Amino acid sequence: MNIVIWSAFIILILVLLYVWYRHRVVKRNPPQTALASFSTSQSSVFPSLQSQLRELVKIAWTTEQSFRHPQFLLNLGDFAHTTAPDQVVEVLIRHAKRVTPGFQVPYMVPRVLVTSIPFAAGMFEEDEEGWVTIKVSSDLFQDKLAAQAILAHEVCHYILSNSGIRKSSFEINERYTDLCMFVCGFGEIFLAGYKRQPAQNDYRPGHHLGYLTDAEYQFAHQYVMQLRQSKELAPPSELDIVKKRLRQLLYSDESACERNIEAERRRSPHKSEMELYRDAIARLERDRGR
Template sequence: MIPRTVIESTPFAAGRFEVDEDGWVTIKLSPDFFNDRLAAQAILAHEACHYILENSGIRQRDFALNERYTDLCMFICGFGQVFLAGYKRAPAQNQYRPGHRLGYLTDAEYNFANQYVLDLRESYKLKLQSQLDTRKQRLLKLVYGDAATVTRLVNYERSRNPNMSELELYDAAIERLQRDR
């Protein structure tokens, strides 16, 4: 079920995730943060991760541990930059714009989690094959490993469509081969 989001006072909390007895989810955002867009987004990122973890069956009995898992989930789910942009403000010198600090991890832990996930994503990208390499392998498999046939099919497509990219040539060759079978 899609969570309902409301602006409502949440004592001692910037946001709150609640599930009622019927399974309906409400995410509450304190009005204290409503006018600070970056802080509101950071709070919503955290509360959305409660929803994600809850639906995945990942919930700890220990409140503090559950909150720390939720904070880490934000980075895994791609909300890290959103959270970091709004989770803290330096206290202002006047009473009208107080500072804040949201979350359950230390600044060092947030920075570590952010960098760790970014590094993992970068290493994963390096391991992924390009679309062209994927098409080359697919075409080679379709012609039972005959590299000469691959070359002939791609050259044929190139002669018919000289302005096509390599990727488009392989796609056309695969399509023609499958259609002619």
């Protein structure tokens, strides 16, 4: 009996020593997170986010106008002269209209209220007559970066609702709304204020806004910037569109396209290539009675 007790005692001591050793090793050498080693080439880490972002981009960046604007990302300096929440919303809406022409971005700045919101940082409300109110928690409003992050999210609710983009559940809608911020160029604004540690914030003991993880937010921001810079999903230019139309009219006969453009160039040598293609299309459609 004594041998059994002593054997159990020794095993217990060994287990406790092993647990202590592992705790010490992990504490001194913490595991690397997905965020630390993330790169946009590892898009398979978040396949659903990748497909959702591409879905929104294909709707939002539908014309050349989206890529003509030299500034895709809003930055903190763009809010230097804003003193009221409705002014922040106005800056966000104006920017979204420039870079996401495919969305039905509203013209009207909604009513914005700073008020007590139990268990929420912000809220988007639309009544039966279509009037919209955006609310910001008074607990967070004193933190300017947090307030801007909240308003960026709520404005995207406004944009998606006006564009008729609604998903099947509350959680999916919220995740799409978070992703919409990055597609609209609000990424840096949101990332600057969505997460605050207690030491960074004199107003309340820290916060983490939104519906995605830190790593998912970093992925969304970097993946959208990769798409933007590569122009992989860039829409065709106006010239590409008229060239395609002429090819359609001539049944994809490239030599016939060249002959028609040369004929137009002889008639109007000073016109631009765009004008020549438009004239050729108009002439063919007229000749065919369209």
